[in-house]
Amino acid sequence: MNLVTPNRPGDETALPPISTMEAQAGVLGRMSVLRQYLRVFLRWRYVVIGAVATCLLLGLIVTLLMTPKYTATATVEVARESGRVTDFQGVEREASTLDQEFYQTQYGLLRSRALSERVASRLRLVDDPKFFELFKIKSEKPAFQLNNGRYPAAGRDERRRVAGQVLLKNQEVNPARLSRLVDIAFTSPDAAFSAKVANAWAESFIESNLERKIQATSYGRNLLQRQLALQKERLDESQRQLVAYASAQQIINLPAQGGAGTTTAERSIVADDLAALNTSLAQATADRIQAEARNQRSGQGGASTEALRNQAINGLRQRRAELAADYQRLMVQFEPEYPAAKAIKSQIDQLDRSIAREEGRVSGSAQADYREALQREQMLRDRVNKLKETYLDNRRRSIQYNIYQQEVDTNRVLYDGLLQRFKEIGVTGGIGVNNISVVDAADVPQRPSSPRLLINLAVSLLGGMLIGVVAALGLEQFDEAIDDPMEIQQRLGLPLLGSVPKIDGARSPRDELLDRKSELVDAYLAVQTNLAFTTEHGVPRSFSVTSTRPAEGKSTTALALATTLARANRKVILVDGDMRSPSVHHLGGTTHDRGLSNFLSGEDAIETLIFPMHDLGFTAMSAGPIPPNAAELLTGNRLSVLIALLLQSYDNVVIDSPPVMGLADAPLIASRVEGVIYAVESHGIRSSLVRTALNRLMSANARIIGGVLTKFETKRARYGYGYDYGYGYGRNAKTEK
Known part of the structure; x- marks a missing residue:
């Protein structure tokens, strides 16, 4: 087993890390593949060189045989505009999406069949035999049969269609990136004719754009007029419906408060009455609470606030205090049966009875005020409850009334908006706003745009190399000979x-x-x-x-x-x-x-x-x-x-x-x-x-x-050279025998 040890400092014989070895192996593998392809190319180099030479020769011959063509370019600016028939907000998509759709639509209009046929009619190409000969248009149809050097009038539509197709085939629309500029290019064998068609194409596009706008304005005006009359009928009908329902349900609303242009809704009479009575009820409740407090305090006798503030009671109490003081001095010397003491005692008793009568009168007055306040509160509460029932009933009957009112308001807003837009279209109906303008008119080209010798030779070179490589790889696959060790x-x-x-x-x-x-x-x-x-x-x-x-x-x-x-x-x-x-x-x-x-x-x-x-x-x-x-x-x-x-x-x-x-x-x-x-x-x-x-x-x-x-x-050898190393090593011509 081979063990790979990590590198240690000072160990010069340590093996490199596995990841490094794998990376080196990958690099060597890729280099080997590249060398293999290089050797295949070297082995079949004559096939590749032959394919490249053949394609270059064909490209040169085709380029020399091609008819020179000239391209004229006119540049126009297409501005973004927002044309709306109604002035309602919040119904459009994002601007970027709209811009993309708008410009793609304009590019499509530039490539439309109607515009090409318009250009053909504008330049009188429909009846020009030289135009069809210039583009080698030959047909056996009766529309293209010359009679005394002229085409028959009966085939004008057919020739217009063919002429439009020819113009479209040789016309290109090239929008400039990140701008509103568009290049209209036309290519033909005649330089002056190319410039004429490019300029006519731009002018015809502007004219057709104005015509579409005028037609759209007229159509919008007629449509708005019909919609305005219809909306007026809907507004009148909704107002009559609202008034009839209010009369039948006896719904009476006061006019909205505020000046002109106010947005406050109408007010109901029941609501106003209920608000006024509710305010009076609140005041009566407060009065009843105060009277009840005074009545409770009056039950405390002489300690009540009213009794303490009463001057008559205070005078009697002062006189009694003086007599009580005199009585206490006599009691120091005499008995209670002493005539003078007895007379003072009789006066004190009389004053007590007078004070009690006054306090009773004050307490009765507080009770009377409390009963009166309670009765008034109860009366107002009953009246408020009745008005609440009336108001709720009015609210129930006003639901349909409000629905009719909203319908009237909506119809009035729609009618006012349509009327405003109708007035605007009436003012600008005869004026066409053009958002397309010519920036650069097409000049007569001085040099042909095709064929381009260098480009054609470059394409031929690339094509030849591709064909040669494919042929070399194909021959390599089909070759079964063993040419290499x-x-x-x-x-x-x-x-x-x-x-x-x-x-x-x-x-x-x-x-x-x-x-x-x-x-x-x-x-x-x-x-x-x-x-x-x-x-x-x-x-x-x-x-x-x-x-x-x-x-x-x-x-x-x-x-x-x-x-x-x-x-x-x-x-x-x-x-x-x-x-x-x-x-x-x-x-x-x-x-x-x-x-x-x-x-x-x-x-x-x-x-x-x-x-x-x-x-x-x-x-x-x-x-x-x-x-x-x-x-x-x-x-x-x-x-x-x-x-x-x-x-x-x-x-x-x-x-x-x-x-x-x-x-x-x-x-x-x-x-x-x-x-x-x-x-x-x-x-x-x-x-x-x-x-x-x-x-x-x-x-x-x-x-x-x-x-x-x-x-x-x-x-x-298929894969190169190097296998002969050693064959004849150390030999030379002098040592051979």
Whole structure:
């Protein structure tokens, strides 16, 4: 298990954080994709360059053949206006929405069929044959048949329709962003005609706008007049209904208080009476409360406030106090029966009776006032209660009255508003307010607006590049040739053991192998090195070399691997397993009279079937006589026996196997050896065919060690260059022999 430890200070060997590694991997992945697309472009660069050159040429030819056209532009200002027939508020939407709808409507009117036909009639284009010839309008209809150089009058409507369509087709409306300016552009082969149409279009738009406003004003005036008469009838009817109901229900209301223009409602007489009596009742209640308080205080005798404030009672009390004082002085010296004391006592008793009579008179007066106040309060309360009932009954009867009154008020407001608007329209009915004006009239253009050579060439360049890239990607997808070592694993799913360069046709594979500095030797040394990692014991002791079809380099691969293994101080034997088209005996300068087919037929003397290859350092066994059916010889177990016997004397057994497709020999040999090395010809074999052959080997339970790309040319590589590093490393012209 690989553990990723965090970086520590001073630890130079600590691994970077996982997030950093993932980010670097993502960057490398994107760079790899970009390099892949770049290599595809480089591989099919001639296709891309051809598409670009073709499109540029076509764009140049089309531009030169196109008729020059001139565009004239008139600029008008469209002001926002608020035209309302009635002056009611609160029924419009937001201003931004209204503005957008207004301007979109104006743009639509500028592109309307009616306006285009108006321009055609204004410029007298309907009866002008030159106009239709200018735009190449040809028709077999009777409306376009010339009679003495003129069109028939009967087809005027048809020609007006066609002329309007032609003008609309060549006219553009371009609103200036965030402004009220609108450009009216017209394009035609004639510069002066373009300017004339653009100016006529702007003037016709202004005229049609004024006509619509006049028509709308007249229509609004007539509509308001009818609505005014109808509203007057509704107002009169509602007033008569209100008066009739008030008379029937005996509802009498006083006029509203205030001056002219007051908004106070009418007042009811019952309400006024009830308010006045309610005020009197409140005052009577207050008086009764005061009288009741005085009456309660009078019950206290001489301690009451009225008694204390009464002068007669106060005088009698003072006289009594004086006599009581005299009586007390006599009692100091005399008895109560003393005549003088007795006379004073009689006076005191008389004064007491007088004081009691006065206090009784005061108390009676307070009681009388209380009874009078209570009676008055009760009378007023009864009157108020009766008026309340009358008022509530009046209120119930006034509900419908108020409904009629509201209807009268509403009809009066509507009538007044319509009357005011009718007067305004009457004043301004004959005046058209134009909200559209010409800012810049169209001038005769001095240069054609189309065709534009640079723009057309730029579009052609982009189109050619797009077509070329699409074609390159399409060809890349449909191309099944294996042109690059990376495709051995990507397309075939085989481990890549190495790539072998294509050798010069003037030298044979044997000559290349004898030259230890040749590129072929370097390549197969790399293959041998990779073979050492395919099994636990290093290079497989027995393996076969095969391919999909003949002439893919399998025999050269088998010969080269036997040579490199022998040079590694291993005892190697090369067996020619292709008994249908043997080739190993040519390398040894002998015949194939004795070889593999003899052993498979039953001979056991191996020494008579082999021959040495002294210059390459290994032993070889030829295919032997060509049998009638090689597959029958391979079906038995004689091949397994041969391999076992050879492994007793040799370190490695290399079998040059026949190709896979169309033959049963290769799967039979592959099932007897430890592994199979598959040779794939670069730039010459389809990947689908190779996959089919590999499936046949896998069906025979063969172990495919890996693939070797043969006859590889770096300049034709699909994914670029760089795979030839090491081929010829350290060599130069002086050291070659």
